[in-house]
Amino acid sequence: MCGIVGIYSHEPVAAELYDSLIHLQHRGQDAAGILTCDERFYSRHGLGLVREIFTPGDVLPLKGNIGIAHTRYPTAGGYSESDIQPLWIGSPRGIALAHNGNIVNYPELADEIRLKQHRHLNSSLDSEALLLMLADKLATGSYADNDDEDFFRQLCKAVKHIYRRMEGSYSIVSVVIGKGLVAFRDPHGIRPLVWGERKRKDGASDYIFASETTAFYALGFEPKGDLQPGEVAYVSRSGKLFRQVVEAREFRPCVFEYVYFARPDSTLDGVSVYRSRLRMGQNLARRWKEIHPGHIPDVVIPAPFTANTAALSFAHELGVRYSEGLYKNPFIGRTFIMPNQKARSRSVRYKLTPQRTEIENKIVLIVDDSIVRGTTSREIVKMVREFGAKAIYFVSTCPPIKNPCFYGIDIPSRAELIAANHTEEQIRKYLGVDILMYQNQEDLVEAVTRRGQHHIKQPCMACMDGDYICGNITEQKIAILERQRETDRRSAAEKQGDGK
Numbered sequence: 419m420c421g422i423v424g425i426y427s428h429e430p431v432a433a434e435l436y437d438s439l440i441h442l443q444h445r446g447q448d449a450a451g452i453l454t455c456d457e458r459f460y461s462r463h464g465l466g467l468v469r470e471i472f473t474p475g476d477v478l479p480l481k482g483n484i485g486i487a488h489t490r491y492p493t494a495g496g497y498s499e500s501d502i503q504p505l506w507i508g509s510p511r512g513i514a515l516a517h518n519g520n521i522v523n524y525p526e527l528a529d530e531i532r533l534k535q536h537r538h539l540n541s542s543l544d545s546e547a548l549l550l551m552l553a554d555k556l557a558t559g560s561y562a563d564n565d566d567e568d569f570f571r572q573l574c575k576a577v578k579h580i581y582r583r584m585e586g587s588y589s590i591v592s593v594v595i596g597k598g599l600v601a602f603r604d605p606h607g608i609r610p611l612v613w614g615e616r617k618r619k620d621g622a623s624d625y626i627f628a629s630e631t632t633a634f635y636a637l638g639f640e641p642k643g644d645l646q647p648g649e650v651a652y653v654s655r656s657g658k659l660f661r662q663v664v665e666a667r668e669f670r671p672c673v674f675e676y677v678y679f680a681r682p683d684s685t686l687d688g689v690s691v692y693r694s695r696l697r698m699g700q701n702l703a704r705r706w707k708e709i710h711p712g713h714i715p716d717v718v719i720p721a722p723f724t725a726n727t728a729a730l731s732f733a734h735e736l737g738v739r740y741s742e743g744l745y746k747n748p749f750i751g752r753t754f755i756m757p758n759q760k761a762r763s764r765s766v767r768y769k770l771t772p773q774r775t776e777i778e779n780k781i782v783l784i785v786d787d788s789i790v791r792g793t794t795s796r797e798i799v800k801m802v803r804e805f806g807a808k809a810i811y812f813v814s815t816c817p818p819i820k821n822p823c824f825y826g827i828d829i830p831s832r833a834e835l836i837a838a839n840h841t842e843e844q845i846r847k848y849l850g851v852d853i854l855m856y857q858n859q860e861d862l863v864e865a866v867t868r869r870g871q872h873h874i875k876q877p878c879m880a881c882m883d884g885d886y887i888c889g890n891i892t893e894q895k896i897a898i899l900e901r902q903r904e905t906d907r908r909s910a911a912e913k914q915g916d917g918k
């Protein structure tokens with residue numbers, strides 16, 4: 419679930435792209451890159467966290483008033499330098515691109531590119547196939563010609579072709595040398611893409627397109643909303659904004675953005691992430707009272723950080739004390755998006771410290787946003803037991819995750835999903851808790867859609883209900899995709915000298 423950003427400004431953009439990446443760090447911790455342009459591209463990238471990769475001395479020489487940046491959480495390919503984004507090519511024109519999402523039919527498209535078009539793919543990234551297809555369709559015309567309307571028409575045709583051929587999820591920011599900044603969102607709107615405007619004193623405007631609104635306030639951009647499913651936006655070199663929906667299909671924004679991925683201060687597709695998490699906690703507490711009326715805990719403790727918001731409303735609804743009984747070291751990153759199981763397991767104990775005063779001799783109810791592999795929950799329960807809890811209840815604001823995601827969350831195989839292979843009773847025993855309760859799917863959707871100016875009828879929750887909106891995901895295809903990602907990851911881990 420990478421973070422992407424593109425900025426068109428009247429001043430150099432590199433520093434603002436860096437600042438945006440800091441505000442999108444929660445979406446990807448593996449690698450990051452910044453690319454700017456004037457008459458040529460300037461780029462800098464590396465493996466690791468944004469602060470580890472760039473020094474001011476790296477960022478300031480990146481010239482130009484237009485640029486894009488990316489923070490990566492891999493869902494395809496490996497973890498090597500060649501898979502870092504933004505990607506760019508020099509012919510035709512000079513086009514660069516950053517991608518959030520995952521292209522399901524990448525293997526077929528890659529074969530076509532290699533075997534039929536005899537073109538070279540320099541990475542194992544699905545995003546590269548998208549870049550080549552976009553470049554191909556923009557190959558006519560010249561960058562000397564200055565007709566922005568003409569270019570936008572050509573761009574819309576190119577993106578429409580991508581919509582017809584590329585199955586999966588993709589929110590894209592791109593720069594075309596000599597032309598300007600481009601952004602588009604797949605026709606189902608699976609991954610988020612928001613935009614903002616900053617009016618200058620001279621009346622001109624700067625524009626930003628990003629995965630989330632998180633950096634807008636700091637950079638002085640006013641949030642203007644979301645790109646619609648199937649919408650293309652273009653800011654020409656002279657600063658004119660063009661927007662057009664070229665092909666909308668059934669809108670299916672990913673529900674897991676609200677559950678876990680997005681930062682709580684973001685508003686995505688008209689719904690406040692923070693408020694949706696409060697409603698998740700409220701709905702879950704109402705069910706708890708219905709299903710387990712005699713089991714009122716002494717204290718409600720979140721599995722920090724993401725679950726904090728839902729735990730707050732859960733405790734409020736139950737009339738029980740909310741307590742930060744597990745302290746999370748803020749300097750350690752998110753566990754779930756770490757690339758391998760060894761790193762994830764090690765990390766839970768390393769970053770969380772139980773507080774005896776909040777746990778000992780108490781009936782503790784732990785709220786987490788999700789139980790995916792069960793790594794976090796099992797480890798936390800052990801820690802809370804060690805600190806003397808009398809009984810432990812565990813609730814998850816996300817229903818059981820039983821199916822792989824092929825649209826941008828790196829859970830591509832059922833083998834690693836605890837709920838795909840175990841009953842709730844088995845999971846309860848595995849976690850070592852007295853009561854385990856999951857949110858149900860209806861209550862989750864209700865929590866996301868209850869308020870806000872939005873058009874969400876049914877979010878994508880394929881990981882819970884198996885309803886895959888695109889990519890012709892059959893049982894046979896699932897098996898192929900599971901094997902393929904497993905091979906990718908294994909070879910990446912071998913290169914890193916690390917087991918899975």
Ligand SMILES: O=P(O)(O)OC[C@H]1O[C@H](OP(=O)(O)OP(=O)(O)O)[C@H](O)[C@@H]1O
Binds near residue numbers: 753786787788793
């Ligand atoms: O069942 P698992 O595979 O362990 O995954 C689920 C856990 O991972 C995430 O936390 P994470 O530590 O990534 O980050 P957070 O601080 O945002 O909660 C999520 O919030 C759950 O706690």
Ligand SMILES: NC(=O)CC[C@H](N)C(=O)O
Binds near residue numbers: 419501519520544
């Ligand atoms: N999480 C994402 O959006 C990943 C984008 C792209 N598929 C990659 O692996 O880099």
Ligand SMILES: [Mg+2]
Binds near residue numbers: 721722723787
């Ligand atoms: Mg967590």
